[in-house]
Amino acid sequence: MATAFIGFGSNLGDRVDFCDRAVTLLGLLPHSRLEAVSSLYETEPVDDGAAPGPGWFLNGAVQLATDITPQSLLEVCREIERSLGRDPDNRSGPRTLDLDLLLYDDRILNEAGLTIPHPRLHLRRFVLAPLVELAPDLRHPMLRRTISELLQGLTDPSVVRRLEPQPNSRYASRRACHENPTVERDA
Numbered sequence: 001m002a003t004a005f006i007g008f009g010s011n012l013g014d015r016v017d018f019c020d021r022a023v024t025l026l027g028l029l030p031h032s033r034l035e036a037v038s039s040l041y042e043t044e045p046v047d048d049g050a051a052p053g054p055g056w057f058l059n060g061a062v063q064l065a066t067d068i069t070p071q072s073l074l075e076v077c078r079e080i081e082r083s084l085g086r087d088p089d090n091r092s093g094p095r096t097l098d099l100d101l102l103l104y105d106d107r108i109l110n111e112a113g114l115t116i117p118h119p120r121l122h123l124r125r126f127v128l129a130p131l132v133e134l135a136p137d138l139r140h141p142m143l144r145r146t147i148s149e150l151l152q153g154l155t156d157p158s159v160v161r162r163l164e165p166q167p168n169s170r171y172a173s174r175r176a177c178h179e180n181p182t183v184e185r186d187a
Contacts, residue, residue: 011055032066038130061130
């Protein structure tokens with residue numbers, strides 16, 4: 001089975017509920033096994049030319065063992081987003097749910113609609129903070145630096161703070177990770 005890392009986030013409606021539902025649905029995928037789920041992080045919206053709205057995000061990441069191809073996994077992620085109310089015509093606006101395929105083993109893909117590793121993974125604190133909980137020593141397949149090294153060298157000034165206390169999941173999908181590195185940054 002391949003190892004995939006998927007980032008998730010929500011800044012609209014009941015953010016905890018949308019994140020829990022996404023994790024639960026990912027855990028139900030056939031030919032797949034949910035290996036780990038990060039803590040939730042509250043993050044300010046990043047103004048990178050998109051218009052995500054003023055609402056802060058809840059972000060996290062999952063580690064998934066899967067036999068599903070990267071292309072099919074991306075399609076499943078888009079379907080989960082739609083099923084939980086994401087507006088496919090306004091992908092850069094506020095969102096009930098955003099799922100991003102971050103890494104898929106050590107594959108490097110650049111196809112129409114799918115780039116692996118995610119092209120901005122190494123630039124975003126809200127992606128690296130939860131990812132470092134799951135796989136701190138995993139190497140970025142193009143940059144050849146670990147997730148921990150990428151986070152430590154990051155210049156992203158956005159605020160990312162671990163949600164305390166962590167909510168209980170009514171879907172029983174949230175599994176604890178081994179350690180909680182310091183990732184908070186207030187600008």
